[in-house]
Amino acid sequence: MRHRITDALYGLGWGTVKHLPEPVAVALGQRIADTAWKRRGKGVLRLESNLARVVPDATPQRLAELSRAGMRSYMRYWMESFRLPAWSEERIRTGLEVKDVDLLEEGLAKGRGVILALPHLANWDLAGAWVTTVLGVPFTTVAQRLKPESLYDRFVAYREGLGMEVLPHTGGSAFGTLARRLRAGGLVCLVADRDLSASGVEVSFFGDAARMPAGPAILAQQTGALLLPVTLWYDGSSVMRGRVHPPVEVPRAGHRAEKTAVMTQALADVFASGIAEHPEDWHMLQRLWIKDLETGAAGPDGPAGPGQGSGTGTP
Template sequence: MRQHILDNPISYYAIFSSVRYLPTRLCHWLGKLVALIVYAFSRKDRDGLASNLSLALRRPPADPFIRKTIRQIFKNYGHYMVDFFLMPQLPPHKIRRFFAEFKGEEILQSALANGKGVILLTAHLGNWEFGSMFLRFRNYPLNVVALAHNTYSTNALINRLRANKAVNVIEVDRSSFSGIEILSCLRNNEIVAMIGDRDFFGSGRPIDFFGKKVSFPVGPVVLAMKSGAALIPAFVLRQSDGRYFGVLEEAVPFLLEGDRDDVIEKNLGKTARVFEKYIRSYPDQWYCPHPITGRTP
């Protein structure tokens, strides 16, 4: 199960209730305030972020820019949490005000025209949950692959909010059943959104990531190779005006011939290069407090 600094039922239900009754600006202010309080008491998370940002930005962990970026990460996450719980409770015309442009939609349309489905692969960067809103506004069939949260009540709330956005949630575990469901969606020429920058189950492959060997999950790449689906890197990022924009990269050009393990590793490396580019461009929206150098087998 996944864990992060606010992943508990009390925090989630408090935010869910607050955004329903309080003005949005006040909620954003409170979200950032709570995030800064968490920042002050979360040394382990600060140290993990410093280690990761040091690798990504090639600066010492104690560099003033690194420390400033870490503080902004917490503030951005507080803002994101408020929006995540607020938007599903709003009518569609109000939700649209939160979004700016959607770059690269023609890439998605071209991939779907091949009839083999699409895997949208993202990282713990920006506001990945909001990608579903961009797509559902345009009536794309969407499935989201998600890991269960720490408690049943938290998981039920999060999945209820996702369902409100007309998204089919596929919960993954160590069994093969989720993979079967994902392949079924792809064969129906649907979109499957996945996060591919963290190996939660310890079954990934070590690849070069910011100059270190880091274990990446092989599932997205293997499923794309097996199904023939296009694997498109996708991100939702927040602008300086507070609105969100979506961006799709060109489908990753996969190698398909050669030793299977070698091909998988090389294809994983291609996805990692895209992640590196966006993380370096938006370091204050990279929500990864777990040291990536500790994610090798």
Template sequence: MLSVSATPLPSVSEPVAPAPPAAVQDAPRAERRPTLSHRLEYAALRGAIGGLATLPWRQATAVGAWLGRMGYAPAGIRRGVVERQVAAAFPELTPARVREIARASYESLGRTTVEAAIMPGLGKQGVLELFEQVDGWELLEAARAEGRGAIVVTGHLGNWELGGSYVAARGVPIDGVARQQGNPLFDRFLTSTRERLGMDVVWDGHAVRRTPRSLRENRVVAMVSDQGALGLASTYVPFFGRPAKTPRGPAVFALRLRVPILFAVAVRLPNGRFRLAFERVPVVDTGDRERDVDTIVATYTRMLEEWVRRYPEQYFWQHRRWKHQPADTPPHLREP
């Protein structure tokens, strides 16, 4: 696969409903009036981001790692959830190693949060320079050369926001399917930071309507594959041997519209820079739509698992990945 080098680091099982005609416009996001609590929370956030943005990149992300560690201890935010999930995914590990990975995952989440917040200040060139290695870029180019657009699935590993921003910075038209945040002020801020780097943001509630149109325009549509999405159906596939509820929308779109799927991940390297990797997800249409969809979903979930096994400390273990399971799940495979 192609490897692209950068310059030194600078100082972020039910079918989907049919899509309506292209002439139908997206419904606007529900405008929510910010509460006083929202305003205070947002003011504190913007103040913190403003202060971090004045620091060199490495120092700012180090602050993020420190904040993450505080979330693990002494705050203990979801610490039990994280340690139980890590232990379930890696039963061969000692308790000490489980705690080490858990603590590191909080540091990674802190870094990712700060990176995403200050990333727009780098500009497109600065984003490109954060990457030391890019593997499989030719796969994305080949997919778009087919003229039907491309779907990119990823997971909450490394810095998923930065991966999408890299694609946009390379001049590729990309839509990122995202959840609406609870704080409307922060939601607008997050959307604007993504858009400043060239990514169009699609609320997950609009994905069924918007995705076919974007693909017809030969755009890339990026979706996270390890959390539920509003308006997109899910199925249960193995993730570290346990059934996990996983969005099936990317697979349905790929089969229905004959669109290629790529799995992508942006992981942080020891020197603080990043590696972005693309892999083609096989799409086989046997005529059994339900089985074919489940096969594709299981494939990109397995790809994510393989990368999480390589970089377990960079996964978002704070999310209860096995919270929703089939009713007939055996007790030993239920949520840990």
């Protein structure tokens, strides 16, 4: 029953919210976010716990302000995502400004394949729609399987409607397909700050150990594709900002596991810099650090929604 209700609510969002005037949708999202924040549920507590690691010197008042802003940012993601299928090409074009996008364009022009790796910052679906609409470049991504299956199907159809090829995180041969797309000179986009497997790479993240997916680094090694980190953020306006960072190079020395560890740490460092600059736009309502995963000492988890962990990039 819970799964059916969840599926129905998301269906209602896509069926109703996209028809609302944008100011009404924005106000609705903020109202929902503020209500959730005031209730101090599992998701809000987990978000505050994660933000306390990102901003270790924050006072309780500052953490509360960040978590409230974080819930508003999270609901902005959902309101935009519900409305994206109805956005015009011009609205998508003006909805995102990206610094150093030439790094992506030059990589694709060389025909070597490009991997974009990004954390759960701001609206990665809007960024994907911008790539397919404005740059005219289709790409392949990976999505976490959801329950019920009908909800997963909704998200696959939604993202495919935005021009993405979506592969399931489990139950298929995602890694092989991603490698083929890259060897053909294509683009792969992976949300890669949260590992959903037991084979993640241990990294130092805000001064403590966490695990992140090995997929981006291994794909770059095996295919020769360019690995580019990306960070996103909101600036308070209706426009989202983004930056394509310099490539993470494959080390010349070491075996595959050593190279993978170095490259994944480099990704984690770029992610950390983007999250530290815009902590309120990091939508991490689940446990991430190893200590939290093993002991549960830092508080409960929020419910794992479709926006959490989708497209992690773990093969």
